[in-house]
Amino acid sequence: GAVVxxxxxxxxxxxxxxxxxxCRSLDFQATTMFWYRQFPKQSLMLMATSNEGSKATxxxxxxxxxxxxxxxxxxxxTLTVTSAHPEDSSFYIxxxxxxxxxxxxxxxxxxxxxxx
Amino acid sequence: xxxxxxSPQSLHVQEGDSTNFTxxxxxxxxxxxxxxxxxxxxxxxxxxxxxxxxxxxxKGRISATLNTKEGYSYLYIKGSQPExxxxxLCAFIPNTGGFKTIFGAGTRLFVKA
Numbered sequence: 334g335a336v337v338x339x340x341x342x343x344x345x346x347x348x349x350x351x352x353x354x355x356c357r358s359l360d361f362q363a364t365t366m367f368w369y370r371q372f373p374k375q376s377l378m379l380m381a382t383s384n385e386g387s388k389a390t391x392x393x394x395x396x397x398x399x400x401x402x403x404x405x406x407x408x409x410x411t412l413t414v415t416s417a418h419p420e421d422s423s424f425y426i427x428x429x430x431x432x433x434x435x436x437x438x439x440x441x442x443x444x445x446x447x448x449x
Numbered sequence: 450x451x452x453x454x455x456s457p458q459s460l461h462v463q464e465g466d467s468t469n470f471t472x473x474x475x476x477x478x479x480x481x482x483x484x485x486x487x488x489x490x491x492x493x494x495x496x497x498x499x500x501x502x503x504x505x506x507x508k509g510r511i512s513a514t515l516n517t518k519e520g521y522s523y524l525y526i527k528g529s530q531p532e533x534x535x536x537x538l539c540a541f542i543p544n545t546g547g548f549k550t551i552f553g554a555g556t557r558l559f560v561k562a
Contacts, residue, residue: 379550
């Protein structure tokens with residue numbers, strides 16, 4: 334149990350276009366989902382916390398208008414990279430919390446974004 | 450700024466070798482420490498969830514210890530197998546609410562048959 338699916342796994346787009354990445358909890362309801370970005374050989378950096386039915390909480394330095402997060406249902410959160418530029422090329426991964434007291438996270442497979 | 454450090458960054462061992470990795474984290478405001486195993490092209494999966502100082506967890510050939518007073522955790526793999534090849538992530542959760550998790554950069558393990 335506790336499966337999180339993330340799509341697409343790879344996406345290549347032209348500079349200036351927008352890209353949407355989906356994160357779905359398949360067998361549980363996730364009131365909270367997290368979005369991370371990872372640069373080569375670095376740790377997962379939290380971008381924002383996505384809460385179902387409310388606005389996402391962004392980490393310092395993350396542009397809200399560039400990275401739009403929507404958590405419209407208890408099983409789906411989306412990250413839209415708007416007007417993408419080559420510097421947005423990176424690995425993005427989501428995770429979901431199933432509640433409880435341990436804070437254990439269940440991750441998607443990640444999405445590799447390349448902006449040409 | 451809360452920092453989680455993992456060492457080594459990568460490790461190459463032969464099948465059958467035993468190995469260990471280190472995770473250092475802030476010794477104050479501790480809530481939990483997690484170890485995740487991340488195989489290539491798959492999603493990270495939780496190995497251990499540790500919450501108490503002195504915790505020792507074991508799953509098959511893999512075990513972990515926790516020292517919250519000095520801020521470190523060790524992950525041990527006994528008799529490494531090629532299928533153990535993966536990145537091992539350490540994740541620290543401070544007691545600031547919201548389960549905001551801070552990750553180390555990971556230790557990448559390569560086990561050669």
